[in-house]
Amino acid sequence: MEEDRRASGRSGTVSDTAPLHILCSEREAPLLAPLLPTLERAIKLCHPGDEIAAHIEAAFISRDVTGRSTKFEIMPDTERFYTALRAAPNLQWLHVHSAGIDRDFYQQQQQRGVRVTASHGASDAVVAQSALTGLLALARKLPQILQAQQQHSWEPLLGEGKTPRDLQGQHAVVVGWGGIGQRIGQLLQVLGLEVSVARHSGEPAGPDLRTVRYDQLHEVLPTASWLILACPLTDATRGLISADLLTLLPAHACVINVARGHVIDEPALVHALQDGRLGGAFLDVFYHEPLPADSPIWGLKNVIASPHSAGFSDGNAARVRQIFANKLQLWAQGSL
Structure with a gap:
C-alpha cells in the first residue's frame, strides 16, 4: 500500500539476559526458528496455552493465525491468539503478516502502548x-465470455458495445503510491496506458506521471477509464471515493479496488454499476467481509468479486517470516 506508516509504541530495547519469549503459532515455530537472529538473550518460542505465554515480550501473527477471520468476524482460533496477547502484561512488540494494521485488535494494542509493525513489501x-x-479481465470482457460459456452460447465480441477498447492510450488513475501503487503504475505504463497518481502528499510521483493530492481527484477523474485504489485505510482515505466523485467518471470507466472497502462509498458504487453509469469493477475488498450472501454485488454481471485474496501467494509466508526475523534483530537492538 501507500507510504509506509510507522506505528507508535513502547521502546523495544532489550537489555537484560532473561530468555526472550515470543508468541507464535505452533505451525510457524519450526519454520521460523532457523531464521531467528543470534541475540545476547536466548529466544523461546511459545504458543497460546503455554505456561510461559504470559511472559511474552514480542509476538508474531502469521497468516495461519488469522486464517479465515476478517476485521469484522473473528474465528475461534484467531480469538484464542488475541486472548493470549491481551493477557500478556509485558508485551512490547507485535508483528503482523499483513501490509495494513487497521484491524481493531491491532489498534487496541497500539493504544495500550504496544509497538505494532506490518509486513510491508x-x-x-x-x-x-x-x-x-482484474483490469485485463474487464478490459477483455472475460465476465461476458464466461457467462456465455456457462450458457453454452457462442458470443463473439463483435458489434457496437461488445468489442473491447484498445488499452493503448487509455487513462488510469492510481490512488496510493506505495509499493503496490508503484508496481501497478509500472505495469500499466508497459501496456501503454497514461497514468495519473493521487497521493496524500501530492509530491510528484515521477516523470510522465501527473500527480495530484487526494483532494484534487476531481481534476483527473473525468478522463479516466480506470480508477485503481491501492491506498491504506486512514482518516484521509476513509470514504475518499464519494458518490460525487464517482459521478465524474465516464460511463465506460471501471473501478479496481485492492485497498480497503471503506475507501469507497460502496452503496454509491453498487448503484452506479446497476444503473450502467460505470462499466464494471474488480473488487477484492468490501464494507463487510465475508461479503454477505444477500449483497447485490454477487449478482452484478459487470463485477468480479474476489474474497480479499489479491495478496495470496504460496511465497508470501516465507517473505513474511524473513521480514519478522529482520525486524526482530532491529527491535532487540532498540532501533526498530
Whole structure:
C-alpha cells in the first residue's frame, strides 16, 4: 500500500539476559526458528496455552493465525491468539503478516502502548498482479465470455458495445503510491496506458506521471477509464471515493479496488454499476467481509468479486517470516 506508516509504541530495547519469549503459532515455530537472529538473550518460542505465554515480550501473527477471520468476524482460533496477547502484561512488540494494521485488535494494542509493525513489501508484487489481472479481465470482457460459456452460447465480441477498447492510450488513475501503487503504475505504463497518481502528499510521483493530492481527484477523474485504489485505510482515505466523485467518471470507466472497502462509498458504487453509469469493477475488498450472501454485488454481471485474496501467494509466508526475523534483530537492538 501507500507510504509506509510507522506505528507508535513502547521502546523495544532489550537489555537484560532473561530468555526472550515470543508468541507464535505452533505451525510457524519450526519454520521460523532457523531464521531467528543470534541475540545476547536466548529466544523461546511459545504458543497460546503455554505456561510461559504470559511472559511474552514480542509476538508474531502469521497468516495461519488469522486464517479465515476478517476485521469484522473473528474465528475461534484467531480469538484464542488475541486472548493470549491481551493477557500478556509485558508485551512490547507485535508483528503482523499483513501490509495494513487497521484491524481493531491491532489498534487496541497500539493504544495500550504496544509497538505494532506490518509486513510491508511481502505481497506488493502479488497484489499489483491481481489488480492488473482484474483490469485485463474487464478490459477483455472475460465476465461476458464466461457467462456465455456457462450458457453454452457462442458470443463473439463483435458489434457496437461488445468489442473491447484498445488499452493503448487509455487513462488510469492510481490512488496510493506505495509499493503496490508503484508496481501497478509500472505495469500499466508497459501496456501503454497514461497514468495519473493521487497521493496524500501530492509530491510528484515521477516523470510522465501527473500527480495530484487526494483532494484534487476531481481534476483527473473525468478522463479516466480506470480508477485503481491501492491506498491504506486512514482518516484521509476513509470514504475518499464519494458518490460525487464517482459521478465524474465516464460511463465506460471501471473501478479496481485492492485497498480497503471503506475507501469507497460502496452503496454509491453498487448503484452506479446497476444503473450502467460505470462499466464494471474488480473488487477484492468490501464494507463487510465475508461479503454477505444477500449483497447485490454477487449478482452484478459487470463485477468480479474476489474474497480479499489479491495478496495470496504460496511465497508470501516465507517473505513474511524473513521480514519478522529482520525486524526482530532491529527491535532487540532498540532501533526498530
